Amino acid sequence: MTSLLLSMVARMLLPPALLFAAYLFFRGHNLPGGGFVAGLMTAATIMLQYVATGRARVYAPVDARRLIGWGLALAVMTGIGALIAGQPFLTSVFGHVEIPLLGHVEASTASLFDLGVFLVVAGVTLTILLAIED
Amino acid sequence: MKLSLLMIPVLPMILAGLLPGAGRLGHRGLPLACGAVASLTLLLALRVAAPAFSGHAVTATIPWAPATGLNLTFLVDGLSLLFLLLILGIGLLIITFARFYLSPDENLPRFYASLMLFMAAMLGIVTAGNLLLLVVFWELTSISSFLLIGFWDRDPAARSGAYQSLIVTGIGGLALLAGVLVLGSAAGTFDITALAARGAEIRALPAMPIALGLILVGAFTKSAQVPFHFWLPSAMAAPTPVSAYLHSATMVKAGIFLLARLWPIFAATELWFYAVTGFGAATMLVGGWGALRHTDLKRLLAYSTISQLGLITMLYGIGTREAAIAATFHILNHASFKAALFMSAGIIDHEAGTRDFAQLGGLRRHLPRMTILVGLAAASMAGIPPLNGFLSKELFYEATLPAHMAESVGAGLGASWPWLLPVVAVLGSTLTMAYCLRLVVGTFFGPDGPYPQHPHEPPAGMRAPVELLATFCVAVGLLPALIAEPLITTAASAVVGAHVHPHLALWHGLNPALVMSAIGLTAGALLYAARRGSARQTLPPRLGRTASELYDVAIHAMMDGARTLTNRYQNGRLRTYVMTILGLLLALAGWHALQGIWPGAGATTPPPARMPMTDVPRGALVITLLTVAGAASVCALYRHRWPSILALGLVGALVAIYFAWLSAPDLVLTQLLVESVTTILVVLVLYYLPRKTRAREPRRRLILDGAFALVIGASASAVIYAILRRPFESISGYHIANSLEGAGGGNVVNVILVDFRGYDTLGEITVLSIAALGVLALVQAGRRAT
Numbered sequence: 001m002t003s004l005l006l007s008m009v010a011r012m013l014l015p016p017a018l019l020f021a022a023y024l025f026f027r028g029h030n031l032p033g034g035g036f037v038a039g040l041m042t043a044a045t046i047m048l049q050y051v052a053t054g055r056a057r058v059y060a061p062v063d064a065r066r067l068i069g070w071g072l073a074l075a076v077m078t079g080i081g082a083l084i085a086g087q088p089f090l091t092s093v094f095g096h097v098e099i100p101l102l103g104h105v106e107a108s109t110a111s112l113f114d115l116g117v118f119l120v121v122a123g124v125t126l127t128i129l130l131a132i133e134d
Numbered sequence: 135m136k137l138s139l140l141m142i143p144v145l146p147m148i149l150a151g152l153l154p155g156a157g158r159l160g161h162r163g164l165p166l167a168c169g170a171v172a173s174l175t176l177l178l179a180l181r182v183a184a185p186a187f188s189g190h191a192v193t194a195t196i197p198w199a200p201a202t203g204l205n206l207t208f209l210v211d212g213l214s215l216l217f218l219l220l221i222l223g224i225g226l227l228i229i230t231f232a233r234f235y236l237s238p239d240e241n242l243p244r245f246y247a248s249l250m251l252f253m254a255a256m257l258g259i260v261t262a263g264n265l266l267l268l269v270v271f272w273e274l275t276s277i278s279s280f281l282l283i284g285f286w287d288r289d290p291a292a293r294s295g296a297y298q299s300l301i302v303t304g305i306g307g308l309a310l311l312a313g314v315l316v317l318g319s320a321a322g323t324f325d326i327t328a329l330a331a332r333g334a335e336i337r338a339l340p341a342m343p344i345a346l347g348l349i350l351v352g353a354f355t356k357s358a359q360v361p362f363h364f365w366l367p368s369a370m371a372a373p374t375p376v377s378a379y380l381h382s383a384t385m386v387k388a389g390i391f392l393l394a395r396l397w398p399i400f401a402a403t404e405l406w407f408y409a410v411t412g413f414g415a416a417t418m419l420v421g422g423w424g425a426l427r428h429t430d431l432k433r434l435l436a437y438s439t440i441s442q443l444g445l446i447t448m449l450y451g452i453g454t455r456e457a458a459i460a461a462t463f464h465i466l467n468h469a470s471f472k473a474a475l476f477m478s479a480g481i482i483d484h485e486a487g488t489r490d491f492a493q494l495g496g497l498r499r500h501l502p503r504m505t506i507l508v509g510l511a512a513a514s515m516a517g518i519p520p521l522n523g524f525l526s527k528e529l530f531y532e533a534t535l536p537a538h539m540a541e542s543v544g545a546g547l548g549a550s551w552p553w554l555l556p557v558v559a560v561l562g563s564t565l566t567m568a569y570c571l572r573l574v575v576g577t578f579f580g581p582d583g584p585y586p587q588h589p590h591e592p593p594a595g596m597r598a599p600v601e602l603l604a605t606f607c608v609a610v611g612l613l614p615a616l617i618a619e620p621l622i623t624t625a626a627s628a629v630v631g632a633h634v635h636p637h638l639a640l641w642h643g644l645n646p647a648l649v650m651s652a653i654g655l656t657a658g659a660l661l662y663a664a665r666r667g668s669a670r671q672t673l674p675p676r677l678g679r680t681a682s683e684l685y686d687v688a689i690h691a692m693m694d695g696a697r698t699l700t701n702r703y704q705n706g707r708l709r710t711y712v713m714t715i716l717g718l719l720l721a722l723a724g725w726h727a728l729q730g731i732w733p734g735a736g737a738t739t740p741p742p743a744r745m746p747m748t749d750v751p752r753g754a755l756v757i758t759l760l761t762v763a764g765a766a767s768v769c770a771l772y773r774h775r776w777p778s779i780l781a782l783g784l785v786g787a788l789v790a791i792y793f794a795w796l797s798a799p800d801l802v803l804t805q806l807l808v809e810s811v812t813t814i815l816v817v818l819v820l821y822y823l824p825r826k827t828r829a830r831e832p833r834r835r836l837i838l839d840g841a842f843a844l845v846i847g848a849s850a851s852a853v854i855y856a857i858l859r860r861p862f863e864s865i866s867g868y869h870i871a872n873s874l875e876g877a878g879g880g881n882v883v884n885v886i887l888v889d890f891r892g893y894d895t896l897g898e899i900t901v902l903s904i905a906a907l908g909v910l911a912l913v914q915a916g917r918r919a920t
Contacts, residue, residue: 028884029880031881043811071903110889110892131913
């Protein structure tokens with residue numbers, strides 16, 4: 001039940017949609033977006049490929065189950081990082097750096113935690129999708 | 135300092151994490167790596183603990199969750215020092231032994247990883263300065279010992295032994311956690327140093343008996359005290375290096391360690407005296423009797439360990455300083471001779487191919503050196519001079535004498551039945567002497583047994599650890615003041631919380647203790663001689679039903695009960711599950727609503743003023759109601775599944791529009807994406823279901839379901855209405871004010887998620903991950919079934 005038109009459109013949408021997910025992730029700390037939404041967006045992109053072409057695994061090159069593990073590990077490590085620095089678990093630190101071309105950029109450990117959230121959300125959704133696909 | 139203290143348990147733990155992927159190191163490289171890390175940790179421990187020798191405890195605190203009293207507090211005092219030396223010193227010997235004992239074909243990376251994990255957990259227990267932290271490491275020893283006991287996982291005996299030890303010590307761990315929580319919340323701190331400083335105040339707390347009782351259950355299960363002792367013999371299915379490590383010097387000593395740690399707090403209570411002394415004495419006798427009953431060499435040693443642990447427990451229970459010194463000294467001695475004996479049992483098994491007394495005997499002609507080594511270690515266990523076991527046994531006898539009990543809370547017992555404890559002590563020694571003779575004579579003397587393989591002396595590397603320990607037994611026995619006294623002084627002073635001066639000497643003069651020693655040894659020899667003729671055939675009678683059988687009965691009853699209950703409510707019908715969950719929710723919400731409305735149900739405050747509802751344009755309200763009603767009708771009346779799901783998706787989209795209208799762009803984004811993703815997933819699942827729902831439901835069922843749905847819907851609406859109209863101080867002001875300043879983020883919603891309430895998010899993503907694994911398992915199981 002795959003239609004040519006749909007699969008063409010889906011394929012063309014893949015790069016901008018993933019880019020949009022990345023955009024959502026990076027603007028998240030200051031504007032609507034963030035790891036959770038970006039994770040859902042990524043999963044939705046891959047789902048679109050599945051609905052259009054009947055294949056999803058091709059578009060999920062990494063094992064989705066591993067994404068969950070890495071995401072959780074990253075989130076916990078962020079917390080432990082604070083412990084090692086002598087702060088209570090999950091205390092976040094942030095600072096501002098100037099990067100050529102990009103200009104003023106903010107770096108915070110909370111972003112790493114958000115990356116963990118992103119990986120878990122994307123991983124969970126894709127795991128379920130792939131489990132159903134097989 | 136802080137970091138090096140923390141590294142003591144962490145170093146072996148890091149190695150444990152690396153080992154599973156280090157199979158290339160091979161059967162020589164793996165023990166070498168373990169030995170290197172253990173030596174490094176030992177050096178570190180000695181450096182860190184230097185002040186402990188002069189009586190100063192070293193502490194370091196890293197906040198973990200300070201609000202709950204849970205800190206990574208590490209404490210190294212004399213008692214920790216004694217255990218650090220035991221864990222790492224004997225650990226090094228065990229690694230050497232295992233290098234020669236285990237065949238290169240075994241799954242060695244797993245073995246050494248579990249062993250190092252266990253070592254790390256034990257180091258954690260003895261350096262923990264916070265009771266909650268101690269419980270964490272305590273549980274870690276249960277888990278790692280489960281892995282070690284069940285190492286030969288093809289063997290059903292190993293599996294059941296591992297389960298048994300896990301369940302028994304796991305139950306004990308739960309009791310310990312409960313006891314620690316009761317103690318900590320009553321005393322207001324979990325810090326061991328702070329607790330020890332406030333002993334008198336804690337002993338007067340009304341919650342003290344509950345806390346102490348629960349903690350004792352934890353200590354008794356771990357240290358194999360009656361009636362929880364049965365897991366230790368079952369755990370003998372473990373490889374011998376494991377038995378030699380866990381069941382001589384470490385795991386089973388964890389409970390003893392806890393008793394020593396809590397000694398300054400509780401030893402002056404009657405409950406402590408009667409419970410700890412009583413169970414310790416009973417364990418000593420039951421263990422000694424059991425050691426006479428079994429024909430397996432390792433089982434004999436397991437029961438003798440139980441008996442010796444009972445002796446140490448009993449000594450800590452008596453509560454006098456002399457008794458505590460004797461107990462502390464015996465910990466060291468028992469670790470040395472018992473580790474040597476376990477390793478010897480492994481060597482005998484390795485060389486003769488059996489460890490059953492029915493097939494052993496006469497080995498002195500084949501293993502002359504082992505005969506001497508085992509003879510020395512067993513003589514030390516029996517308390518024969520001039521070995522170290524004799525010294526601590528003398529102190530043990532002295533501590534049971536009424537004259538020495540005058541200052542303990544058990545003085546009353548000492549006055550009314552002055553003979554009771556000394557008689558128990560001599561009885562325990564009699565049994566010890568008898569089983570030690572049985573061990574040595576049954577293995578090495580008499581005619582040759584029908585060995586499955588021809589025995590010869592083991593490789594030097596395998597025998598070296600035993601030789602070292604046997605030498606230690608002799609050296610401490612001959613020169614106690616030089617070798618053991620500084621360490622025991624430090625450790626015992628830390629136990630009792632005051633400076634004590636033990637005088638360890640081989641010759642104490644002709645005193646009652648020496649007479650008791652002589653009686654015990656003679657009676658033991660006579661007991662053995664009386665039974666010798668029939669030593670291989672008949673065994674002494676069993677003491678009623680064994681605890682192990684009661685355990686089996688209890689486990690079976692529990693499994694049957696659980697199965698019956700589960701089959702009742704997990705019947706595989708989605709309707710039952712939904713109704714159970716929603717019905718429970720309804721009952722809970724209803725109870726709270728009742729409390730708010732009806733004063734009789736416990737309402738204390740008058741109903742507060744209501745918040746005004748936000749104005750919604752009438753047109754929007756009508757559209758919403760129509761959409762919801764339409765979607766509900768489609769779901770209820772239409773038998774095709776697709777339209778129902780799309781209709782529900784429409785309602786979700788409507789919610790997103792409301793969020794947009796209320797200026798919550800983050801929620802709109804999330805709601806829309808969640809709605810799309812779940813709709814797609816559900817549609818994909820539909821592929822596996824019949825296209826239409828079941829044609830005909832009985833009318834009664836329909837009415838019942840409909841009524842239930844209406845009640846649930848109405849209550850949910852009522853609850854939401856009540857919550858929305860409740861006046862409350864909004865915390866959003868704080869978040870908005872601090873978001874940019876405190877967390878450097880302009881998006882308050884995101885800052886709340888990843889920073890202010892980061893802990894909640896961590897919990898949520900964990901739940902999400904578990905749910906995904908559940909879905910995965912369900913889908914795969916469903917596929918296998920079809």
